[in-house]
Amino acid sequence: MYLERNDKGWNIMGMRVEKQTTLADSVTLNGIGVHSGGPASITLHPADANSGIVFHRSTKDGYVETEASWKEVTATSLCTVLGDPHDSGISTVEHLMAALRGMGIDNVTAYIDGPEMPIMDGSSEAFVEAIDRVGLKTLSAKRRYIRVKEKVRYVSGDQWCELNPFDGTRFDITIDFDHAKIGRQQLKFDLTPEFFRDEISRARTFGSVQDVEKLWKLGFAMGSSLENSVALDGDRVLNPEGTRWTDEFVRHKSLDAIGDLALAGLPILGEYRSYKGGHRMNHCILVELFKNPDAFEIVEADVALEERYAREKGHAELIGGLQAAAFGPEVS
Ligand SMILES: [Zn+2]
Numbered sequence: 001m002y003l004e005r006n007d008k009g010w011n012i013m014g015m016r017v018e019k020q021t022t023l024a025d026s027v028t029l030n031g032i033g034v035h036s037g038g039p040a041s042i043t044l045h046p047a048d049a050n051s052g053i054v055f056h057r058s059t060k061d062g063y064v065e066t067e068a069s070w071k072e073v074t075a076t077s078l079c080t081v082l083g084d085p086h087d088s089g090i091s092t093v094e095h096l097m098a099a100l101r102g103m104g105i106d107n108v109t110a111y112i113d114g115p116e117m118p119i120m121d122g123s124s125e126a127f128v129e130a131i132d133r134v135g136l137k138t139l140s141a142k143r144r145y146i147r148v149k150e151k152v153r154y155v156s157g158d159q160w161c162e163l164n165p166f167d168g169t170r171f172d173i174t175i176d177f178d179h180a181k182i183g184r185q186q187l188k189f190d191l192t193p194e195f196f197r198d199e200i201s202r203a204r205t206f207g208s209v210q211d212v213e214k215l216w217k218l219g220f221a222m223g224s225s226l227e228n229s230v231a232l233d234g235d236r237v238l239n240p241e242g243t244r245w246t247d248e249f250v251r252h253k254s255l256d257a258i259g260d261l262a263l264a265g266l267p268i269l270g271e272y273r274s275y276k277g278g279h280r281m282n283h284c285i286l287v288e289l290f291k292n293p294d295a296f297e298i299v300e301a302d303v304a305l306e307e308r309y310a311r312e313k314g315h316a317e318l319i320g321g322l323q324a325a326a327f328g329p330e331v332s
Contacts, residue, residue, distance in 0.1 A: 018301050020106040020141045022046045025134040029126055031118025034092060034229075035078070037222030040118040042096070044130065047107040049141030052265055053100060055082065055090050056111045063111070064088035068097060070263040070286040076279035078220060080260055091116045094279065095205075098259030099127035101267065102196030105136065106143060122204035122228035124255055128197055143301040148270030150295040154284045161274035161281045163289055170271040173254045179208075180235035181243075185250035191258065200258070202244055203251035206230035209238065257282050264289075266298065 026045045033040040047054070053068035066072050066083040074089060075081035080097075083089035096117055100108060102124065120126035153162040172188040189195055207224070209231050215221035230248060231238040245251060253274075260282030261268055274281055289295055 018142060020049045020139045020143050021104060021136045022048075022107040022139060023105065023131065023134050024137040027130045027134045029118055029120065029130050031120050031126070032223045033114065033116030034119035034122075034223045035220050036114070036116055038114070040112075040114050040116050042110055042112045042117060045109045045111070046137060047109040049107060049139040050144075051107045051109070053097065053108050053110065053262070055093070056109065057083070057088050057090050057115075058111075058113045059088050066090060067265075068093065068263055069265050070283060070290070073263065073283050076283050078215070080263070080279045080283070082263075089115065092119065093117055093263075094256050094259035095120070095122075095124045096127050096259070097262040098196075098255045099124040099131060099201065101258050101262035102191065102201060102255075103128060103131050103136075103193050105131065106267075107139070119223060119228045122230075123252070124201040124259075128201045144266050145269045145299050145301065146264050146266045146289075146296050147299050148268065148289070148296055150292070152285065152288045152292060152295050154281060154288050156281065156284070159274075159276040159278075159281055161272070161277050161285045163268070163285055163295075164271040164273065166269070166271035168271075169268060171254055171257060172271065172273040173250055173257055173277065174273075174275045175250050175253050176276055177249070179232060181232060181237055182249045185247045187247065187250045187254050189254070196258070200251055200255050203248045203255050204228070204230050204244070205252055206232060206249055209233040253277065261286065269299075 023044055023046045026043055028041060028043040030039070030041040032038060055066045055068060056063040057066065064083070066088070068082065072082040073080060074083060074085050079092040080094045081089050081091045082093055090112055096110070148163045148165050151162060151164050153160065169191040170189070171191060172186070174184065174186040175182065176184045189199070205228070207229055212221050212224050212231065215224070226239045230243060237243055256279060257272060257274060257277065260279055261272060264286055272285070
């Protein structure tokens with residue numbers, strides 16, 4: 001088990017959990033959109049407790065607000081899109097969402113000047129650096145979690161994914177590509193800011209040259225280049241620097257899963273497993289979860305953790321019992 005109590009409060013897997021966090025200051029990232037190829041910039045601002053991650057996108061009629069929620073997902077084929085894809089939607093939110101969840105940030109207001117997140121180098125590294133630049137601020141409100149109580153599973157052909165009850169936040173991601181450089185790769189880990197920063201955040205998106213050429217003809221991936229993706233051609237990696245890890249591919253799929261599951265709105269206490277998953281599967285498991293009110297509950301950090309700490313220590317009695325939080329199940 002990963003719990004320890006210290007003078008700062010409860011820790012789970014090294015992450016301060018007892019209070020919600022936001023950024024200590026505003027920070028801007030500039031880059032290009034991978035699909036439009038045009039300039040894209042985003043500014044992240046500190047936000048109040050319980051506000052979650054909220055995007056404000058500029059349109060000709062002013063800013064349109066979109067919650068970073070699975071309920072706002074409107075497309076998952078090339079990337080995860082929130083909101084109306086023809087008007088005020090925002091594409092490719094997953095790498096920012098992964099950085100925010102991976103680094104343990106609960107509340108941010110993001111202003112974005114166009115339809116797409118900047119792709120940066122195709123990983124979450126620039127977002128982590130931006131977060132590090134301004135630092136985190138601890139808020140007075142307790143962190144809330146979605147705790148998985150019952151297994152939920154989604155199957156599509158030979159792809160599957162599931163959420164299982166688990167005392168922590170664990171990912172177990174398997175990919176299987178018919179490609180000499182990829183093949184079958186599996187990564188299983190407990191999510192901590194340290195693990196995310198060191199082992200996940202720098203893993204870049206990837207694709208075959210042939211697929212990119214097809215997308216170009218359709219007007220997509222116009223900004224895609226060796227600067228922001230690992231390009232595969234036959235059994236070769238075209239990037240002169242090669243891959244950052246031999247299993248960079250499953251690490252990136254893990255990054256995407258962290259970002260997509262962050263659209264649950266709160267951190268998940270549970271184990272997410274997926275086989276041949278992707279944005280669509282990651283979205284479908286959240287739909288499955290929230291369809292079934294018996295499968296989850298919302299708990300506050302210290303209540304959930306004290307109960308589990310007591311169980312770890314072999315106490316028969318719960319400390320204060322386990323309570324559903326007082327707020328309504330707005331995510332159901
Ligand atoms: Zn990705």
